[in-house]
Amino acid sequence: MSGYILAIDQGTTSTRAIVFDASFRVVGVAQEEFGQILPQSGWVEHDPEEIWRTVLATVKRALADASLSAADIAGLGITNQRETTIIWERGTGRPIHNAIVWQDRRTAERCRQLVRDGAEATVMDKTGLVIDSYFSGTKIAWILDNVDGARARAEEGKLAFGTVDTFLLWRLTGGRTHLTDATNAARTMLFDTAANAWDEELLRLVDVPAALLPDIRDCAADFGETDPALFGGAIRICGMAGDQHAAVLGNACFRPGMMKSTYGTGCFAVLNTGTERVRSGNRLLSTLAYRLDGQSTYALEGSIFIAGAAVQWLRDGLKIVQRASDTGLMAERVDDRQDVYLVPAFTGLGAPWWDADARGAIFGLTRDTGPDDFARAALEAVCYQTADLLHAMRRDWPAASDTVLRVDGGMVASDWTMQRLADLLDAPVDRPTVLETTALGAAWLAGRHCGVWPDMDGFAERWNLDRRFEPSMRQDLRNRKLAGWEDAVRRVLSDRS
Ligand SMILES: Nc1ncnc2c1ncn2[C@@H]1O[C@H](COP(=O)(O)OP(=O)(O)O)[C@@H](O)[C@H]1O
Numbered sequence: 001m002s003g004y005i006l007a008i009d010q011g012t013t014s015t016r017a018i019v020f021d022a023s024f025r026v027v028g029v030a031q032e033e034f035g036q037i038l039p040q041s042g043w044v045e046h047d048p049e050e051i052w053r054t055v056l057a058t059v060k061r062a063l064a065d066a067s068l069s070a071a072d073i074a075g076l077g078i079t080n081q082r083e084t085t086i087i088w089e090r091g092t093g094r095p096i097h098n099a100i101v102w103q104d105r106r107t108a109e110r111c112r113q114l115v116r117d118g119a120e121a122t123v124m125d126k127t128g129l130v131i132d133s134y135f136s137g138t139k140i141a142w143i144l145d146n147v148d149g150a151r152a153r154a155e156e157g158k159l160a161f162g163t164v165d166t167f168l169l170w171r172l173t174g175g176r177t178h179l180t181d182a183t184n185a186a187r188t189m190l191f192d193t194a195a196n197a198w199d200e201e202l203l204r205l206v207d208v209p210a211a212l213l214p215d216i217r218d219c220a221a222d223f224g225e226t227d228p229a230l231f232g233g234a235i236r237i238c239g240m241a242g243d244q245h246a247a248v249l250g251n252a253c254f255r256p257g258m259m260k261s262t263y264g265t266g267c268f269a270v271l272n273t274g275t276e277r278v279r280s281g282n283r284l285l286s287t288l289a290y291r292l293d294g295q296s297t298y299a300l301e302g303s304i305f306i307a308g309a310a311v312q313w314l315r316d317g318l319k320i321v322q323r324a325s326d327t328g329l330m331a332e333r334v335d336d337r338q339d340v341y342l343v344p345a346f347t348g349l350g351a352p353w354w355d356a357d358a359r360g361a362i363f364g365l366t367r368d369t370g371p372d373d374f375a376r377a378a379l380e381a382v383c384y385q386t387a388d389l390l391h392a393m394r395r396d397w398p399a400a401s402d403t404v405l406r407v408d409g410g411m412v413a414s415d416w417t418m419q420r421l422a423d424l425l426d427a428p429v430d431r432p433t434v435l436e437t438t439a440l441g442a443a444w445l446a447g448r449h450c451g452v453w454p455d456m457d458g459f460a461e462r463w464n465l466d467r468r469f470e471p472s473m474r475q476d477l478r479n480r481k482l483a484g485w486e487d488a489v490r491r492v493l494s495d496r497s
């Protein structure tokens, strides 16, 4: 059997399909962006049909790019933007509403009500999550309550819910398979991570009928086969994980204490805590790193909603940079005595603040402030937020004290940002040679399951370092800058936080 593996990485702004060879090298790739639907302030939707079209198109193009056919592919792994919620008709496969995206805040008031009702401890105990509109549960209930007749049809078993992995699997298998994996289930606020099962009490609390839900598998499992009509032959689907979990795998963070941080549109830092289900005292998420061979590996996660999106805002909103990559050079030119802070709370603040009503602000402007300062403030904001997460992780789990951070995602191309990250964290930052770690992680799940790629140890040995960034900032400067950031964040928090 050939060792080629296909990965679908369905992200928030684009879909990528990547073919890897038996040496984990990328031999075919295709990417397609799709539309962001913004019906009102704080709402974000995707058209599931458009997502599906980008998946079909990118898989076909990636296979063509690699000069391969479906018969050459030993296995397919799916990884996806998490939490984004789709409900469709079991009969026709047609979605009954646009996908409600993870960033969407329309259920913030419902979540506040759940907190007022005293549900926080139950949700935290079972799911490891804080109650927030970020997660799928309240988004499902919103669709059922706002689409005519949906709740009744859901209770009759006529509708299906899925995060994007499940929806794609349904479509890829010609409507034959309704499954998810444990990492995606763990982002719904309906899943007990210790019992590894949907939880009836949570379903009642959030008002979601069990008839909607997919069955749950480990991340590497038999998920079915693609409909032969789609790609000119059936492809075995045997890997599935939410994108941040796939990045943990792709970065070979297999040992407790290892941590990865992905810098794309948002930033997600995940620390492997092994078999320990650490309960956060600092409003981090206690979640799954991954689940393999019937064994859950747990993690602490910090989610930052805006990372590279702040750079996009400089480019597309303010139009003060032409390319994202201009920001590094601009940041380099700024005098370190200038202290401009951008708090990019465009859609509220995530961990450890969880303030859906906070909004962005910029502080420290003088007559000398110009575009370079804005660029630097945007890049630094990502570093400060990572520092907030790392400090919270260390308070929650002291074993994280000498962590080396492995990074990936579009923003890590910026040397300036990676050096500043090491400086502000006062910890080394390792950048791998393969930056497509999310897709690589999904491919590893599939490759391992179908027996053509190595197990954990073999894969970890072949993880390659591109560059280590060592901290070199003076302690007094670091302290001053971190204190300035903390002050800026305090000023944007809403009364409700
Ligand atoms: N050289 C760079 N410097 C700073 N930011 C960058 C650079 N290159 C890309 N980015 C940012 O990285 C993000 C894209 O990363 P990517 O991992 O593709 O995101 P996603 O998977 O969330 O769509 C964009 O927000 C872009 O602004």
Ligand SMILES: O=P(O)(O)OC[C@H](O)CO
Binding pocket: 010, 011, 012, 013, 080, 081, 082, 083, 102, 242, 243, 244, 264, 265, 266
């Ligand atoms: O699509 P990304 O890479 O921005 O990741 C989105 C996250 O999974 C949301 O939790």
